[in-house]
Structures are given as structure tokens and as C-alpha cells.
Amino acid sequence: MSMLPQEIIRRKRDGEALSSAEIRAIVSGIADGSLAEAQVAAFAMATWFSGMSREETVALTLAMRDSGTVLDWRSLGRPVADKHSTGGIGDNVSLMLAPILAACGLAVPMISGRGLGHTGGTLDKLESIAGYQIAPSAERLRRTIAEAGCAIIGQTDDLAPADRRLYAIRDITATVDSVPLITASILSKKLAAGLQSLVLDVKFGSGAFMQSQTEAEGLARTLVDVANGAGLKTTALVTDMNEPLADAVGNAVEVAACLAFLRGEKAGSRLEQVVMALAAENLLVAGLTSGPMESQDKARRALESGAALERFARMVAGLGGPADITAWAKDSLPQAPVIRDVPALVGGKLVACDARGIGLAVIALGGGRLRATDAVDPRVGFSAILPLGSRVEEGTPMARIHAADEAQAEAGISAFQACYRIGPESLAPAPVIVSRLTA
Structure with missing residues (x-):
């Protein structure tokens, strides 16, 4: 069986199952740099399209574990x-x-x-x-x-x-x-x-x-x-x-x-x-x-x-x-200079939330990264967020914003408000733990 990287990549591209030895050869080449970036990318794309069996995925996991130090406690x-x-x-x-x-x-x-x-x-x-x-x-x-x-x-x-x-x-x-x-x-x-x-x-x-x-x-x-x-x-x-x-x-x-x-x-x-x-x-x-x-x-x-x-x-x-x-x-954690309430725009129940939108709003405040090299402002974000199902009146605080300046606070308040749907209907609380899987 050939251990040439391009042959291993071809076999995975064509939907064939790789042996443990082939997978170890690929992982070794990734770790020591002998596999070119184009080959690593081709292997990743071939795997994306063809998938891997449980046995292949176990072999890949163990080979990646063994590419460096394994701690012993x-x-x-x-x-x-x-x-x-x-x-x-x-x-x-x-x-x-x-x-x-x-x-x-x-x-x-x-x-x-x-x-x-x-x-x-x-x-x-x-x-x-x-x-x-x-x-x-x-x-x-x-x-x-x-x-x-x-x-x-x-x-x-x-x-x-x-x-x-x-x-x-x-x-x-x-x-x-x-x-x-x-x-x-x-x-x-x-x-x-x-x-x-x-x-x-x-x-x-x-x-x-x-x-x-x-x-x-x-x-x-x-x-x-x-x-x-x-x-x-x-x-x-x-x-x-x-x-x-x-x-x-x-x-x-x-x-x-x-x-x-x-x-x-x-x-x-x-x-x-x-x-x-x-x-x-x-x-x-x-x-x-x-x-x-x-x-x-x-x-x-x-x-x-x-x-x-x-x-x-x-x-x-x-x-x-x-x-x-x-x-x-309080002395150990950085405090944002602008802390304001986020008011509800109308009265009713908090019936739906775009949680991803809240995460993106924190990134826009400077609390996350658009690129891996970006610095993060640890002070910013939202606190005192009301759970879904809460009743609010117009002007009731739905959360509190922590921002670097007034302009960011205004933009962050609008972004947070846009993440919620407020309506008259009652909301049955969704279970937070939905299933348990064992071996």
C-alpha cells in the first residue's frame, strides 16, 4: 500500500477507507511540516466530501493525540x-x-x-x-x-x-x-x-x-x-x-x-x-x-x-x-466606562431571541474578534439579561449594556433590542437539557 501523500488523498477523495497506518502518515506529515499546505487542504476537503468511518475517526484522533506530548496525572x-x-x-x-x-x-x-x-x-x-x-x-x-x-x-x-x-x-x-x-x-x-x-x-x-x-x-x-x-x-x-x-x-x-x-x-x-x-x-x-x-x-x-x-x-x-x-x-475585573439599561421598545412577553445576534453585538462592541489577530476589550458586553418568558412593559430594562463609549452603547442597545421578539402570547419554557447519550 502506497504511503505517498497524494495516493492517500486520492483514496480518501474516492471514498475509500484509510488504514491506521495511512492516517498516521498523513498526521505525521501535518505535524512535522513535510506535508505541503496544499496537500493538507486537499486531505481536509477530501474528508469533508467523503467522510470517515468510526474506525478511521478513532485512528485520526489517536494519531493527532500522539503528534505531541500526552500529559500524565x-x-x-x-x-x-x-x-x-x-x-x-x-x-x-x-x-x-x-x-x-x-x-x-x-x-x-x-x-x-x-x-x-x-x-x-x-x-x-x-x-x-x-x-x-x-x-x-x-x-x-x-x-x-x-x-x-x-x-x-x-x-x-x-x-x-x-x-x-x-x-x-x-x-x-x-x-x-x-x-x-x-x-x-x-x-x-x-x-x-x-x-x-x-x-x-x-x-x-x-x-x-x-x-x-x-x-x-x-x-x-x-x-x-x-x-x-x-x-x-x-x-x-x-x-x-x-x-x-x-x-x-x-x-x-x-x-x-x-x-x-x-x-x-x-x-x-x-x-x-x-x-x-x-x-x-x-x-x-x-x-x-x-x-x-x-x-x-x-x-x-x-x-x-x-x-x-x-x-x-x-x-x-x-x-x-x-x-x-x-x-x-470589583478591583480585579475591568469596568466599562458606559453602563446603561437596554429598555424594551414595547410591552408584552419575551417570546423569541436571536442568541447569535447577541453574540455578534458583543463582537461589534469590541468583546470578540473579527480576525484572529484582533484585540478584545474585556470590559464590554451585556449583563442582567432577562430570560425568555419574562413580562416587560415599554421601557423595562431587558438587560444592561457595558460599552467603551456612548456611540457604541447606542449602537449596542439597538442591536440587542433587534434580537428579541416581544408579543402577547405565553411561552412554554423549553427544556434546557434535551437528551443524554452514552456509549
Whole structure:
């Protein structure tokens, strides 16, 4: 069997199944640079058109994992777990989930990303905390996980380097939305982080990359099957993203919302449902609990006792942030110079929302990127966002805008108002967690 790159690309172009050895040869060439950019692009496009079987996708995931360092946490003596979200508007779940899981006895080395498209990035949120290091030394990372139980950081240069090159080329060749390539990209980084178990939050709706529940469940099924095929115990929850998940969208405002959540101020919200469901699922999959009720009780105690808040503060301090962010949050987080209410234009019920439009409005304020090189203004965004189903009168604040100047505030208010439909009809609340997929 020829290992010439062009022959492997031709076979995939023609819809043939590739062997593990062929896939390893392609990934090796991507990682060491011996494959030309045109060949990597051709391989991505051939995969986009022809797809991959479960076996091929497992082989691609493992080859990409092995293109760099694989972390080993066995010396910690605790189960190593993580979650991955496919992203959405106001999705700051990682910020609360990691310390809750750490307080329950898991080690959580969470490799996160920056904003992508209309969705915010966990790293951008954390960088709004003065001093927080998203790229700590290996020694500092290990110390923080030993002391806090969790660390949320960026992908280091030596973790799955083949993914970084392949993703950059996918981004400019219209091949981002290939399910096998998405799957291998997500899971190779998680496997390289040395996890023993993983829970996925796959979102659908106006604020997600997958628009329909059917699409989301298809991706979730592939991710769960490939992860388990690669030896990583994994389950998935499919969740609704037709409105912002948190009541804040932006970087510093989402960190402030995280602190409020960990202080117990977001009880009863859709956000709380998702965070606690993912926490319970993680504990169950990691083997720390024996059933759903025990898992929920354990997660609830970690939150209500203040233990999770303490773990978050330890993580922030361990990675270079303020010594006690819980005491000095206002001084630790940048404040926008213009903060104004966003009034409802008419009275009625909030019956529909363009969540993607809210994400784009934050980008227009400077809180996201149009190009990878753009700087992000951590101060801007929206807070105090009312949930769908809320009754408003004309002039009632639907949210609060945080903007760099008055002109941006005016434009942002108009953009936010345009994202909502206000009508007379009652709205049956949509379930936020719609399905659970296991191996």
C-alpha cells in the first residue's frame, strides 16, 4: 500500500477507507511540516466530501493525540476528568464546573480555547482577570492542580500540534464543519490532556454552531462513540442554546456572573440546571458516585458549602491572579466606562431571541474578534439579561449594556433590542437539557 501523500488523498477523495497506518502518515506529515499546505487542504476537503468511518475517526484522533506530548496525572492520586462544550452565547459553564468538580475530589486539567465565530472563549473571559496566566509553566500547572484541584488554561505548543496546523488550514478552506475533523480536533486535545473521563455539552439552536437538535445529537453520537473507541469514558448531554445561557454575555461580565453563581445567587436559572447536570454527569462517569441522586447531592453540597468558590479563588491565585478574587472582584475585573439599561421598545412577553445576534453585538462592541489577530476589550458586553418568558412593559430594562463609549452603547442597545421578539402570547419554557447519550 502506497504511503505517498497524494495516493492517500486520492483514496480518501474516492471514498475509500484509510488504514491506521495511512492516517498516521498523513498526521505525521501535518505535524512535522513535510506535508505541503496544499496537500493538507486537499486531505481536509477530501474528508469533508467523503467522510470517515468510526474506525478511521478513532485512528485520526489517536494519531493527532500522539503528534505531541500526552500529559500524565497518575501521581495526583485522583480521577482526572473534564468537560467540553461545543460553544454558545453566555456559556460560562466551565468557570463554575471546574471548581465544583475539584471540590468533589476530581482533578480537572481543562484545556480551553478562545472565542470562535459568534461564541465567546473561556480563555478570553479568564484573561479579563488581572494577572491570570493562560499559559503557565508545567511546574505551575501541576502545583495549581495539586492545590486547587483544577486549572483552566490554553492549549500549549506541545499538545496535539497536528491539530493546530490542520485547524488553521480548515479555517480558511471551508472545511471546519466536517464531523470527523471536528471530532478528532476536540478529542485529540482532551486525550493529550491525560483525561480518564469526559462529559460533552453539545448545543443546538440560534446561538450554537449546530442549528437543530437532530444535528447536535448526530455530532454527540459521533463524539461519544469515537471517544469511547479511543479508550476515554465519555457521555454527552445535548442542550438548548436558543437564548443566552448565563444572564451575561461578554468577558469580564461573565466572570462576575460566575462569582455570583458560586456565591449561590443564580439558583433556579437555566444556567444552574446545565452546570449541576454536567457536574452530576462528570461525577458519575468518573466513578466517584454510584447513581444520579448521589451525584446531584454531592455537587450541590460543593456549591452550597462555599467549597467550589474557594477552589475557584485558589485556581485564580495559583495561576497568577489576585490572591482572593472573591473579596476584591470589583478591583480585579475591568469596568466599562458606559453602563446603561437596554429598555424594551414595547410591552408584552419575551417570546423569541436571536442568541447569535447577541453574540455578534458583543463582537461589534469590541468583546470578540473579527480576525484572529484582533484585540478584545474585556470590559464590554451585556449583563442582567432577562430570560425568555419574562413580562416587560415599554421601557423595562431587558438587560444592561457595558460599552467603551456612548456611540457604541447606542449602537449596542439597538442591536440587542433587534434580537428579541416581544408579543402577547405565553411561552412554554423549553427544556434546557434535551437528551443524554452514552456509549
